[in-house]
Amino acid sequence: MDNDRRVLIPIPALFSFEECLWFLNRNYDDCLHLIKNNTIYKSLALDGELLLIAIKSNGAFLDVSVLEGNVSAEAKDFLTKYVVDWFDMDRNIQPFYDGLLADNRLSYMADAYQGLRVIGIANLFEAICWSIIGQQINLSFAYRLKRRLVERFGEHLEYDNHVYHIFPAAEILAEAEVDELRGMQFSQKKAEYLIGIARAFLDGSLSKEMLLDLPDFEARKKALISHKGIGVWTANYALMKSLKEPEGIPHGDIGLLNALTSHGIIQERSETQKIDALFAQFKGWESYLVFYLWRSLAVKELA
DNA sequence: CTCCAGGGCAAAT
DNA sequence: ATTTGCCATGGA
Incomplete structure (x- = not known):
């Protein structure tokens, strides 16, 4: 792909394209993207025109190539922002990892899911x-x-x-x-x-x-x-x-409750004080905790 | 057949 | 202010 149809986005610390890709490529049939050969293909609308992009890891960068559609400077800017937002790349998640490591029930996640980001839905x-x-x-x-x-x-x-x-x-x-x-x-x-x-x-x-x-x-x-x-x-x-609000906790979520149970944090779904106490430990990183707990469910599905 | 899924609403306590 | 019944469908 020639360079005027491509943008490179520096990969930050504690970012794993493979982990993010894994999330998008779970066992479900998502009609809004395609993953093939460790590359994500996705169509986007920009000013009424449809673009097709391919995203892959390329050393220290994410490589975003435009396969279909016009590539103006504005389009490149849009795509960069879109991908950074999608994979929450513009955030230092070290404090979240410090929180994980401080809790012996969750500390394994810092290694097992290292670099996983909250995958967004911009729209x-x-x-x-x-x-x-x-x-x-x-x-x-x-x-x-x-x-x-x-x-x-x-x-x-x-x-x-x-x-x-x-x-x-x-x-x-x-x-x-x-x-x-x-x-x-x-x-x-x-x-x-x-x-x-x-x-x-x-x-x-x-x-x-x-x-x-x-x-x-x-x-x-x-x-x-x-x-x-x-x-x-x-x-x-x-x-x-969509708004990447760190405080967003989908209370009552059945997957979240199952994950909390499997980690021994609660025994009954009604134990909201214990749930609140856990999230209080992760002030400002609640949505990351939720996402990592969801991530932990999938391991069980494969077993 | 029964139970329950990445809940929410409106009616009934 | 909390609890209950119901919704629609499919997978386990």
Whole structure:
């Protein structure tokens, strides 16, 4: 790939592309990226145009190549920021590791998952829709529903015999019919929630910019929860994944509870004081703790 | 067949 | 202010 279609991003300390790649390449069928030969392929929309990028590790750098689409200086800047945000590269996570090492129940993670970053979802609309889709159903089914939604309402581009999808724009989903989503096996409520959220993004009552303008984490959480379909879990998930809020703890998350149980931190799901005490140890790094606990679940799946 | 999944809402205590 | 019933579907 010639250099004017490529950007190199320096890899920070305590960053592992392999660990991040592992997360994206779990046992699930995610329709929004493809991983092949340790390379991530993903389509992105920039100013109404679709790009296809390939991301791979290249020594001390992440190599981001543009396979399709125009590559202006602005596009390079956008892509750099996108990837840095996606893999949370612009953060020194040493303090989190200090916290892990100080807890003998969790210290193994500093070595076992070294360099894993909280993988983000830059698009807040997508993050919210995805968490609504995933409410109270198994993840395999959730990914299947997401794929149906994306293939029906999202844009795509084709490259080298492969289709690369973009998450649907709120403008499109706002016009969708509940009945059609029902036919795609969304529940009545989830269909209503998704369309309602899309309309909220359309009329401006919800947006990433609006949330960022609010004074603090609690205000942003409150603003999210005021919308139908967004409860505590979804709000925290969205704040964690899209706004990279360190305080975002998806309370009640079944995976989180299972991980806390398997690490001997709680015996019963109702032991919220013990959970609060653990997260108090990780002030400012709550979302990292959640993500590493989720990471720990997958080992069991493979066993 | 039963139980439960990366929950949330509205009605009933 | 907390608890309960229900939602939809599929995998174990």
